[in-house]
Structure formats: C-alpha cells, structure tokens
Amino acid sequence: MAGLGFAGDGSTAPAEAQRPRSLAETAYDAIEQMIISRRLTPGAMVSEGELGAELALGRTPVREALARLKSIGFVEVHPRRGVLVTPVDILKHLELLEVRRPLDETVARCVIARGSDDDMARLQACVAALLAAAEARDREVYFRTKRSLHETLVGAAYNTTLASTMTALHAQSRRFWYTHEPTASFLDCAGLHAAIVSGITARDPETALAGIGRLFDFLDQMTRRALDRRPRV
Structure with a gap:
C-alpha cells in the first residue's frame, strides 16, 4: 500500500x-x-x-x-x-464550519485506521504543547501549535486529496480565529482538541467523533457570538 x-x-x-x-x-x-x-x-x-x-x-x-x-x-x-x-467574513466562517465538520470526522477515521505509533506520539506531544500555550494565553504560540496539531493530524491520515483540501480550510479557520477567538476560550478549546486526540490515539472512533461534535458545537457558538458583536450599520 x-x-x-x-x-x-x-x-x-x-x-x-x-x-x-x-x-x-x-x-x-x-x-x-x-x-x-x-x-x-x-x-x-x-x-x-x-x-x-x-x-x-x-x-x-x-x-x-x-x-x-x-x-x-x-x-x-x-x-x-x-x-x-481581503476582510474576514464571519458569515462565510459559519459556512466553513459546516464543511469542515464531516471532513474532520473523515480525518479522524483515517488516522485511527492508518496512523503509526509514531504519529500517535506526535499527536500527544502537540496536544501537550497546545494545553501549555493555552494556559499561558500566548496567542502567537497557541495558534502556531494548533497549526502543528492540524498538520500532524492530516499527515497521519495518509490521504493526499484530503490533505490538500484541509490545508486550505485550516488556513481560513486560523485567520478567523486569530482575530475572533478570545484568550479566555483557549483552555476550553485546547481541552476539546485534547479529548479528540485521546480518542484517536486510543483508536476509539466513537470517542473521537463525539469529541469532534462537541468541538464544532463550541466553535459554532463562538462564531455566532462574534457575529453578534459586529458593529451595526
């Protein structure tokens, strides 16, 4: 193969x-x-x-x-x-979340099926670093580490078509969240990522997919709060 x-x-x-x-x-x-x-x-x-x-x-x-x-x-x-x-469009980000949710589930299934023990160790290291950055509320390190986690996940899926699609979607998400994710939410978001990775590294699809559902519900809520904060014209 x-x-x-x-x-x-x-x-x-x-x-x-x-x-x-x-x-x-x-x-x-x-x-x-x-x-x-x-x-x-x-x-x-x-x-x-x-x-x-x-x-x-x-x-x-x-x-x-x-x-x-x-x-x-x-x-x-x-x-x-x-x-x-170009400007950052909050409504388009809601559309992006709809597209990303099933694709993130596909990534998780592929990593569970194909990821090596080394891949799993790298994912655990990424999560530990993300939790530390979230605890420190260091925006630069937090988003750089989250990017590393996403890239490690996609790489461990061993699907080049999925990788090229997710690379663009992750970039769009990073841009939105760098502007709109409050530092107060870093630990909550990092914890949700940690739960997903825990399910993946245990090769437990049910736990991983449930974690993805909770993460995207959380991201949807944060996006809608950002929408509510937009200046009215």
Whole structure:
C-alpha cells in the first residue's frame, strides 16, 4: 500500500515531510502568516515587489504564493494596482464550519485506521504543547501549535486529496480565529482538541467523533457570538 502514501509498517513519515520545501511554499507560508497575524491588515494594498523585498525572495515564488492565497480568499490581485488583503467574513466562517465538520470526522477515521505509533506520539506531544500555550494565553504560540496539531493530524491520515483540501480550510479557520477567538476560550478549546486526540490515539472512533461534535458545537457558538458583536450599520 506504500504507493498510496500509507504508513505501512508504521515507520514511514508522511511524504510531505520528506521533501524539501520550494521557494513558493516558503513564500506562501510567510505571507499567509503575515495576513493571519494581521501584520498585513484587511484592506491593505501591497505589491509583489514589496513582499519579495520583505521576504528576500524573487517575484516568481511570491506570485505563485499569491495565486494560492487568492484561491482561498485571502487576497485579491488587481493588475497595475497591487494586492488587496481581503476582510474576514464571519458569515462565510459559519459556512466553513459546516464543511469542515464531516471532513474532520473523515480525518479522524483515517488516522485511527492508518496512523503509526509514531504519529500517535506526535499527536500527544502537540496536544501537550497546545494545553501549555493555552494556559499561558500566548496567542502567537497557541495558534502556531494548533497549526502543528492540524498538520500532524492530516499527515497521519495518509490521504493526499484530503490533505490538500484541509490545508486550505485550516488556513481560513486560523485567520478567523486569530482575530475572533478570545484568550479566555483557549483552555476550553485546547481541552476539546485534547479529548479528540485521546480518542484517536486510543483508536476509539466513537470517542473521537463525539469529541469532534462537541468541538464544532463550541466553535459554532463562538462564531455566532462574534457575529453578534459586529458593529451595526
């Protein structure tokens, strides 16, 4: 089954982790983080040249990165004017949660079926780090660690189609939550993630899927509270 990228004997890491990163991927990760962390604020207009100078990268990898970011709605590219950072849309995030819930369940089932013992150990380490970041209320570390947990989960599913889909959805979620998740909710959210991982590492689909249901109910409630806080016009 190795041709499908499965773990096989439990000792093979995901293929994504084994290959060197391209300049376009480096540019994508850097610009994505600048947008998520609001170093590039919604409504900002920047140029490929400015981004290239900031990242010490040429126009080609920056242009490729911007094309990917456009495809997930982070930017709009306006010829001769520049690149516009799009606003965060709360209503669209509610739609995203509807899409993500069944896909997160699929990820969990795949990890339970295919994940190696090493994958399970990495998931437990990610959860421990997430709980520590939540306890410290460190926004930067918390979201960086949550990203690592999501990437570890998706990698342990050994499904490249699922991985490419989830990568975009997770990026959109990170951007929304960086802006709207209150630090007071960090521990509650981290605890819900910990319960899911506990079910996955025990290879107990019923517990893992019940945990996902509780997490998405919680995320839906937080999103609706953010919607209620929007300024009225």
